[in-house]
Amino acid sequence: MKVAYFSPMPPERTGVADYSALLLPALGRKLDLEVARRGRRRASRAADVALYHVGNNPDSHGWIVDALRHSPARRPRVVVLHDFVLHHLVAGVTVGRRDGHGYLDAMEREHGVVGRLLAHGVLDKRIPPLWESRPEEFPLAGFVLQHATGLIVHSRTVRALALSAGFEGPIWVVPHPAWPVPAVDPELVATGPTIGCFGVVNSSKRIPELLRAFAGLRERHPAATLLLVGPTSPGFDLDRRLQRLGLADDGLVRESWVDEQRLWALMAGVDVCVNLRHPTMGETSGSVIRSLSLGKPLVVSDVGWFSELPGDVAVKVPVDGREVETLEAALELLLAREDVRSTMGTAAAALARREHDLDRVADLYAGALEQAVGGRAVGDAVVREVSEAAADVGISPKAAEAGEIARRLAEVELG
Secondary structure (H helix, E strand, O other): OEEEEEOOOOOOOOHHHHHHHHHHHHHHOOOEEEEOOOOOOOOOOOOOEEEEEEOOOHHHHHHHHHHHHOOOOOOOEEEEEOOOOOHHHHHHHOHHHOOHHHHHHHHHHHHHHHHHHHHHHHHOOOOOOHHHHOHHHOOOOHHHHOOOOEEEEOOHHHHHHHHHOOOOOOEEEOOOOOOOOOOOOOOOOOOOOEEEEEOOEOOOOOHHHHHHHHHHHHOOOOOOEEEEEOOEOOOOOHHHHHHHHOOOOOOEEEEOOOOHHHHHHHHHOOOEEEEOOOOOOOOOOHHHHHHHHHOOOEEEEOOHHHHOOOOOOEEEEOOOOOHHHHHHHHHHHHHHOHHHHHHHHHHHHHHHHHHOOHHHHHHHHHHHHHHHHHOHHHHHHHHHHHHHHHHHOOOOOOOHHHHHHHHHHHHOOOO
């Protein structure tokens, strides 16, 4: 089966480019892949199916949406939905290209007359851009869903959102693949316990709440260090917040963008990884997957895909009025209890090997694409083979193992 593959690729500094660089070699051992050059709108006529990686960044994914919209109706079109909230992408391919009417139409199509009026307010500069102030309220995913014949998503959360948006095609839940851990020496940025936070530094990553929780924690753990790695979003005044909390000169180590090798070294050198966010755009986190692979205990926000992480690998912090207090208590527990860190780290590494194994993910991709091309016939054949194999080893329909097989089949839309 020949697959036309549309995705940003390195050296672009995007999570999806890193994702594809990881996935492509494993998937290429199972399928005949044709990787589309950036800007190309049409796949080869010989392709049986086209695969489109879609995220929220218009610079990285605008050309991919163009290709999706121009794909022949006869060819199956599977979209890998890396974010469900695509407002920023839609704004980029409409308003960003001076197509205000396209933005008005997209808002009206998904949010009615009220949506169109709000879009007018944005275009007339009477209200702040919705893609900056309230994107989660107006996800605009329908702009992409209407052109897809099937979806690959990384969480049950996004699957439910796509179904609630009216998508009627098959949806395959495929875990984010895990990177093999490179041979690196841990880079220690401090002599005491270190908490690492990796990614863009802004309000939606709950950095203000993390800084407040850490400032409280340091009153009892003065040797603790917070490592922030990633670029700072425009308009986010990190220095002022550090000054106000007394962290500007002590307790915090700051790194902006780092290359892949150093990222792994810095991650390997921390004791705890924190990855918070609200609102969520329906995304998964490459940083969290790397943390799991390294066997690091996690603290995450109790939202979206992060809520689906098992409780034995991550402490989940609700986004509510006690968020800072709960976050501080979670960090206190993990810094004070080496046994808890060790148990969680062991479970994290096992989860990465079990659920996020690269070959397993590539198999799930291949199965989804084969089903997209072959439809029900492929699905029936797979279920029949699995059933026969189960019967051959003595698994009866009422056995516990049969229930687990059924659950796994349901994950890939086969049961």
